[in-house]
Amino acid sequence: MQFIDLKTQYARIEKDVRARMDAVLSHGQFVMGPEVQELEERLADFVGVKHCVSLSSGTDALLVAMMALEIGRGDEVITTPFTFIATGEMIALLGARPVFVDIDPVTYTIDPERLEAAMTGRTRAIMPVSLYGQCANMDAIDEIARRHNLPVIEDAAQSFGALYKGRRSCGLSQIGCTSFFPAKPLGAYGDGGACFTDDEGLAKAMREIRNHGQDRRYHHPRLGINGRLDTLQAAILLSKMDIFPDEVEARSRLGSRYSELFQERGAVSSAVGGAGLLTPYVGPENLSVYAQYTIQVPKRDAVVKQLQDSGIPTAVHYPVLLNDQPVFHVSTQAGSTPVSASIAESVLSLPMHPYLSEAAQVEVVDAVVQAVEAVSGDA
Known part of the structure; x- marks a missing residue:
């Protein structure tokens, strides 16, 4: 069983992918070719921003x-x-200080009620992360940011395609950022990403920054980077955009079915922090794209070992908090986010992709329930 199945997806779009790549190889505009602009227009239209x-x-x-x-x-x-x-x-790379605020124990995204206590006269922005395919509580975050005249940058690397109150992820704040890493909901065959905004000035600045800070050839009004998306990756993403709405629907359906199967087995703990298995919560205002289907389990290492023996691949996102990483110890307070610390010890991601069969889901759920029961019985 595969944790993420990109081969089945490729079989579905192979003919179109090859045709689009051949077109790039023929015209030879490998950097900022016409496919890049076409992709940007389609992505902006999909998200609903300018x-x-x-x-x-x-x-x-x-x-x-x-x-x-x-x-x-x-x-x-x-x-x-x-x-x-x-x-x-990236915050630290710019010389700024990341200030880490604890998460909501139900959604695993940043807790808006803790934001104002973390603000100082040096606060310049809020960067919520839409995690495991679900958007953060963006309205609450945006309202707090407005009161303090702060921009909000949505880190939507895991939630592209998701909905929050009928609006797409990446279109929920001043700037939305996403990743096209191959394992993401919309993935290229290499690295890629994008920023989204309705702000004309910010869009102009970001276009200049990604191209060495130039506004025209050999004229550089600002410092920039070499941050351009390859034309070949744009061509591949255009092929994937044709099937992406179908894949978003499949991800939502399969994620819900996982939860239903666990409920049918009677294996789900009734409360956050309980001793048993806990499935992900998706609020009624959200449609999750389940970049990962992530549960909480007791004695995670033992559960992982049992699943490995049963041929079920798993992953842990994320076992070590950023404020506990050595690189940040100089500038942040380690161990100051107890909810995050508790959840980091128990989360476990299961196989998840749009081509997961119902039989495979049953196999995964049965194996997880058996493993949790086995390790709980060892107590």
Whole structure:
């Protein structure tokens, strides 16, 4: 069994992918070719914003977004510790300080009620992370940010395609950033990313920054990076965009079915922090794309070993909080986010992709229930 199945997806779109790649090889515009602009227009239309700026990775998308907002040395950016290193890494790379705020124990996304207590005179932005395919509580975050005149950057690397109150992820704040890493809901065959905004000035700045800060050839009004998306990756993403709405629907359906199967087995704990298995909560205002289907289990290492013996692949996102990473110890307070610390010890991601069969889901659920029962019986 595969954790993520990209081969089945490729078999579905192989003919179109090859045709689009051949077109790029024929015209030879490998950097900023016409497919890049076509992709940006389609992505902006999909999200429902005016501007999409494609980039070389989701990590660079975060960096370019903050550079466009002129965040730099001595500034602070509030974010979550329960995420991939890139979120905090790009803040620190600009000389700013990541300020880690604990998460909601139900959604695993940043807790809006804790934001204002973390603000100081140096706070320049809030960067919530939409985790495991589900958007953060963006309305509450945006309202707090408005009161304090702060921009919000949505790190939507795991939630592209998701809905929050009928609006698409990446279109929920001043700037939305996503990743097209191959394992993401919309993935290229290499690195890629994008920023989304309705702000004309920010879009212009981000386009210049991704191309060495130039507004025209050999004229550089700002510092920038080499952050352009390859034309070949744009062509591949265009092929995938044709089937992406179907895949979003499949992800939502399969994620819900996982939860239903666990409920049918009577294996789900009744409360957060209980001793048993806990399935992911998706609020009624949200449609999750289940970048990962992530549960909580007791004695995770023992459960993982049992599943491995049964041929079920798993992954853990994320076992070490950012504020506990050695690179951040100098500038942050380690161990100050107890909810995140507790959840990081028990989360476990199961096989999840749009081509997962119902039989495979039953096999996974049965194996997980048996493993949890076995390790619980060893207590």
